[in-house]
Amino acid sequence: DQQVKQNSPSLSVQEGRISILNCDYTNSMFDYFLWYKKYPAEGPTFLISISSIKDKNEDGRFTVFLNKSAKHLSLHIVPSQPGDSAVYFCAASARTGTYKYIFGTGTRLKVLA
Amino acid sequence: EAGVAQSPRYKIIEKRQSVAFWCNPISGHATLYWYQQILGQGPKLLIQFQNNGVVDDSQLPKDRFSAERLKGVDSTLKIQPAKLEDSAVYLCASSSSGAFQETQYFGPGTRLLVL
Numbered sequence: 175d176q177q178v179k180q181n182s183p184s185l186s187v188q189e190g191r192i193s194i195l196n197c198d199y200t201n202s203m204f205d206y207f208l209w210y211k212k213y214p215a216e217g218p219t220f221l222i223s224i225s226s227i228k229d230k231n232e233d234g235r236f237t238v239f240l241n242k243s244a245k246h247l248s249l250h251i252v253p254s255q256p257g258d259s260a261v262y263f264c265a266a267s268a269r270t271g272t273y274k275y276i277f278g279t280g281t282r283l284k285v286l287a
Numbered sequence: 288e289a290g291v292a293q294s295p296r297y298k299i300i301e302k303r304q305s306v307a308f309w310c311n312p313i314s315g316h317a318t319l320y321w322y323q324q325i326l327g328q329g330p331k332l333l334i335q336f337q338n339n340g341v342v343d344d345s346q347l348p349k350d351r352f353s354a355e356r357l358k359g360v361d362s363t364l365k366i367q368p369a370k371l372e373d374s375a376v377y378l379c380a381s382s383s384s385g386a387f388q389e390t391q392y393f394g395p396g397t398r399l400l401v402l
Contacts, residue, residue, distance in 0.1 A: 217393030
């Protein structure tokens, strides 16, 4: 039962353009969402997060949008840079139990110079 | 500040052999996590420690996997005996207290190949 889904395994974007990565979830108990970025042979690094009380959170070139009614979130990267090429994981957590993260399967972003 | 350390970085073993992975979390972090990431999938939590106690091991295959964090600092994850399907990257992460909305910091992982 995949509670967090990233339906696009890969995405290619031209440098300077916008990258949009999507994530869907099924569990209505999730109320905190994160994006992690992973380079080859490295561990995931935290990128940006959003609480369910917000519908948008911005940090420099990165913005996360949350649509609770659709159980959908997206990560926008503007402008995209070659150094953004990595695998991006969406994760979700609920305010109950141990607050554990449930990760999606990841989207590999390639930014073309 | 030093990050999460893991060793070894790579390990190749035959099926039915044993293997152990080591993790040293960020200094002062009370909560330690072990994840399994199979190729093409996202990280899956195997076990979560709060200091030296287990708070979640619901997805740990306890017939072959074991983990300990005896002094509440570093931790060891063991597989005995290994199966082909255990081939994966094993990631260790830590967070300050395990509180809600707290960021988890990941180590570089140990890539295991079981032949």
